[in-house]
Amino acid sequence: MTDADADPEFVFELRTCRWAEREWPPASTESPSTPAIVARQLGTKRRRWDTLVVEVDPEEFRRRANFGRERLDSDLLDVIPDAPADWEYYRDALPDPGYPWRYVRETIHRADDRGILDVRKRNNRIEIRRKWAYPDWVERVVAIENKPDLDASAARDLAAQVEYDVALSLADEVWVATRETGERVEPALLENLPVEVGILTIDTDSRDASVEWFPRSLDADAPGTLIRERGEETDYGSAASRFDYADPEWKARKRLEIAERAYEKGWRAFAETMRPDCRHFRLRREGRTLLPYCPAKDCHQTSSACSGSCPDFSPEPPQWRTKNWPIEGGPGKGIRRLLENRRERNRPGE
Numbered sequence: 192m193t194d195a196d197a198d199p200e201f202v203f204e205l206r207t208c209r210w211a212e213r214e215w216p217p218a219s220t221e222s223p224s225t226p227a228i229v230a231r232q233l234g235t236k237r238r239r240w241d242t243l244v245v246e247v248d249p250e251e252f253r254r255r256a257n258f259g260r261e262r263l264d265s266d267l268l269d270v271i272p273d274a275p276a277d278w279e280y281y282r283d284a285l286p287d288p289g290y291p292w293r294y295v296r297e298t299i300h301r302a303d304d305r306g307i308l309d310v311r312k313r314n315n316r317i318e319i320r321r322k323w324a325y326p327d328w329v330e331r332v333v334a335i336e337n338k339p340d341l342d343a344s345a346a347r348d349l350a351a352q353v354e355y356d357v358a359l360s361l362a363d364e365v366w367v368a369t370r371e372t373g374e375r376v377e378p379a380l381l382e383n384l385p386v387e388v389g390i391l392t393i394d395t396d397s398r399d400a401s402v403e404w405f406p407r408s409l410d411a412d413a414p415g416t417l418i419r420e421r422g423e424e425t426d427y428g429s430a431a432s433r434f435d436y437a438d439p440e441w442k443a444r445k446r447l448e449i450a451e452r453a454y455e456k457g458w459r460a461f462a463e464t465m466r467p468d469c470r471h472f473r474l475r476r477e478g479r480t481l482l483p484y485c486p487a488k489d490c491h492q493t494s495s496a497c498s499g500s501c502p503d504f505s506p507e508p509p510q511w512r513t514k515n516w517p518i519e520g521g522p523g524k525g526i527r528r529l530l531e532n533r534r535e536r537n538r539p540g541e
């Protein structure tokens with residue numbers, strides 16, 4: 192099996208992430224470095240984006256660091272941004288969450304344990320006070336769908352996915368990234384994709400990207416349309432499509448939740464869903480990008496293949512774990528640490 196056969200999408204996705212981290216925004220005439228964080232495989236329950244770029248306000252982003260490396264999950268986002276500047280009974284300070292207050296109390300204690308909220312008890316009442324104002328750090332959210340090879344069936348699926356994204360407008364911009372073919376007209380331009388979607392081609396040898404089509408900015412602050420079901424034309428007539436309305440508050444909240452997850456996760460967290468503790472696991476350098484590689488399978492393995500149920504899985508010998516193994520042969524802990532260090536180094540503005 193060759194690299195290209197293994198899972199081109201997975202490796203292509205990592206390359207896109209690395210490129211976005213280095214070069215975002217593409218072909219920009221502005222300052223070359225819009226500060227941004229890059230993550231992969233994030234989105235909503237119904238739609239997961241391959242690559243996600245969150246453009247940030249550098250000053251506000253620096254203030255986000257006060258709240259630690261971990262994300263603020265949905266429950267914490269019900270508390271932290273509304274925490275008052277002075278001590279106040281929590282039920283007076285926070286908006287009604289729409290679920291029982293006892294869950295809010297649990298979240299308050301969790302925030303206290305993390306050291307991101309002041310909490311005290313007065314007259315048998317829990318009072319809260321913010322430690323820092325929660326910053327408005329997210330500027331724009333950009334979704335990139337990776338389709339290295341646009342054969343007919345990939346293009347069909349892709350069109351449905353990006354139509355969904357454009358209708359909902361949860362991201363400010365939607366792009367499709369494909370492998371550069373060198374043809375006079377890149378095949379992606381001939382596909383029936385919405386005009387709002389940008390098209391980026393990536394040269395997998397030079398790792399540069401070219402913009403074939405610029406996207407239109409979507410109105411992320413306006414109501415969106417959730418396509419629940421697509422109507423189909425059949426021999427017996429056409430079935431109706433089903434849509435739902437997505438209000439701007441829901442969208443704003445989802446964007447923030449996604450951005451918080453991106454902040455915590457980055458794109459190098461792939462080792463968390465793989466088996467770097469397998470004796471075959473390697474990281475291979477490709478330029479400045481480290482890609483997972485499995486000599487037993489002779490390919491860049493996918494995270495679904497690289498699991499405890501892999502027939503070639505073989506735990507690293509215990510004595511490896513005590514050594515400072517080099518990058519090109521390292522046992523699990525070293526690999527995780529290396530990827531984690533790179534994630535830290537690449538957080539903008541820190």
Ligand code: SF4
Nearest residue numbers: 469472485497501503
């Ligand atoms: S678990 Fe399987 S795919 Fe992963 S490194 Fe080991 S042998 Fe390779």
